[in-house]
Amino acid sequence: MVMKSADELKTATSLTSAKDITRVQELVYEMKVEQVMAHDVITVDPSLPMSELRALLRDKRISGVPVVKEDILEGVVSIEDFIRYLAEGQPNCSVSERMQRKVNTLFDNDSLVRAVEEFDRLGYGRFPVISRNSGKLVGIITKGDIIRGLLKKMEIDYHAEEIHRYRASHIFEDIIADKTTLIFQYKVFSRDFNRAGETSSGLKKTLRRMGISPQIIRRVAIATYEAEMNIVVFTEGGEITARVTPEEIRVEAVDDGPGIADIQKAMQPGYSTAQDWVRALGFGAGMGLTNIQKCSDEMHLVSRLGEGTKLEFIIHLNNVFINAAAHHN
Amino acid sequence: MKISEVIKILDCKVFTGEKDLDREVELGCGCDLMSDVLAFIKPGSILLTGLINPQVIRTVEIAEIFAVCFVRGKEPTEEIVNMAKDRDIILLSTTLPMFEACGRLYYVGMMGGYEVSR
Numbered sequence: 539m540v541m542k543s544a545d546e547l548k549t550a551t552s553l554t555s556a557k558d559i560t561r562v563q564e565l566v567y568e569m570k571v572e573q574v575m576a577h578d579v580i581t582v583d584p585s586l587p588m589s590e591l592r593a594l595l596r597d598k599r600i601s602g603v604p605v606v607k608e609d610i611l612e613g614v615v616s617i618e619d620f621i622r623y624l625a626e627g628q629p630n631c632s633v634s635e636r637m638q639r640k641v642n643t644l645f646d647n648d649s650l651v652r653a654v655e656e657f658d659r660l661g662y663g664r665f666p667v668i669s670r671n672s673g674k675l676v677g678i679i680t681k682g683d684i685i686r687g688l689l690k691k692m693e694i695d696y697h698a699e700e701i702h703r704y705r706a707s708h709i710f711e712d713i714i715a716d717k718t719t720l721i722f723q724y725k726v727f728s729r730d731f732n733r734a735g736e737t738s739s740g741l742k743k744t745l746r747r748m749g750i751s752p753q754i755i756r757r758v759a760i761a762t763y764e765a766e767m768n769i770v771v772f773t774e775g776g777e778i779t780a781r782v783t784p785e786e787i788r789v790e791a792v793d794d795g796p797g798i799a800d801i802q803k804a805m806q807p808g809y810s811t812a813q814d815w816v817r818a819l820g821f822g823a824g825m826g827l828t829n830i831q832k833c834s835d836e837m838h839l840v841s842r843l844g845e846g847t848k849l850e851f852i853i854h855l856n857n858v859f860i861n862a863a864a865h866h867n
Numbered sequence: 868m869k870i871s872e873v874i875k876i877l878d879c880k881v882f883t884g885e886k887d888l889d890r891e892v893e894l895g896c897g898c899d900l901m902s903d904v905l906a907f908i909k910p911g912s913i914l915l916t917g918l919i920n921p922q923v924i925r926t927v928e929i930a931e932i933f934a935v936c937f938v939r940g941k942e943p944t945e946e947i948v949n950m951a952k953d954r955d956i957i958l959l960s961t962t963l964p965m966f967e968a969c970g971r972l973y974y975v976g977m978m979g980g981y982e983v984s985r
Contacts, residue, residue: 732921820916
């Protein structure tokens with residue numbers, strides 16, 4: 539995708555319907571002026587003589603320069619001001635006497651969409667950027683900076699996505715079988731808080747390497763972490779198994795007891811049998827099973843007192859692997 | 868908001884992530900219950916918490932949070948600092964209590980996940 543002008547940018551940013559939001563539109567709302575602006579700004583002191591301005595503009599190949607005293611913007615002096623000064627044949631004076639004092643600026647944390655609007659509304663080539671916190675001049679921004687910033691961001695996102703797709707498409711493509719299931723098994727130890735979380739952390743890394751989408755990974759990781767904490771906190775230890783197919787991720791958390799006395803109660807948000815030492819760790823608020831349910835597409839919980847508990851949850855992949863493979867070819 | 872600005876506003880001590888202070892945090896979350904953090908926090912938030920143990924680091928790792936500020940002058944142990952370093956998590960500490968720390972960030976315009984999801 540190539541963008542040639544701010545006009546096209548503007549077309550891209552004028553929202554017609556929420557459904558039609560493109561990546562560029564998302565980015566101009568997300569990204570801030572400070573992310574794309576030039577930080578090193580050439581500035582002059584108000585006391586600089588006009589006679590020295592020409593050499594500066596020529597040497598730096600710029601058409602105007604902000605006039606700054608102690609980091610505060612006082613005005614802008616441009617090549618037009620210089621020509622006017624020459625034409626009037628005035629004696630030498632400081633730039634502060636000839637500069638434009640009323641300057642349109644942008645704030646560092648303005649969104650790019652606001653910057654595009656300002657470029658369009660006022661027709662200027664560049665805007666000085668002021669820090670909203672300190673009021674100081676912190677940068678300068680041109681239309682070119684915006685386009686470069688957007689392209690760079692899109693390129694980074696695109697590459698990250700490509701690598702994911704590449705890996706994801708390969709792992710299932712390279713295996714020749716009618717049905718493929720990858721199984722990852724983890725042991726979970728009772729009351730071992732130094733290791734609690736290792737399973738979900740490990741599973742998360744594994745899924746990321748397989749190129750599964752970040753949103754899916756987040757849901758699997760959160761649900762697995764809650765299941766893992768339940769085993770650590772309440773049971774004598776157990777095992778977590780994740781089964782990954784092109785269609786779904788199925789996670790099973792099994793322990794050897796003591797089992798849940800009242801499943802219906804356990805499922806209620808806020809209900810917990812956790813003791814104070816568990817709460818001191820930031821858990822045991824009775825939100826674990828609710829969280830797991832929220833993160834997954836299906837959840838099954840079976841428990842027998844004195845025997846143990848089996849919790850299974852499923853997250854659909856909607857064939858992301860297959861789609862990715864098709865896209866890749 | 869940059870982490871460096873958060874540090875200024877809350878007068879923080881920095882334990883890890885000195886290189887990453889230019890990173891942007893979009894949202895704030897003040898919470899001591901790690902289950903609630905897992906359930907509600909949005910990626911890209913900074914977590915303010917009074918809880919200080921390895922589970923905080925595990926939780927933010929899972930929830931994709933890269934910055935944590937301990938409140939009321941609590942300072943992380945070496946073990947917690949090392950865990951955070953391994954995971955590129957920025958650890959800060961402020962002497963402010965939870966309410967004041969959250970309030971200061973909210974006052975300068977940092978939003979919470981609830982407002983954004985609406």
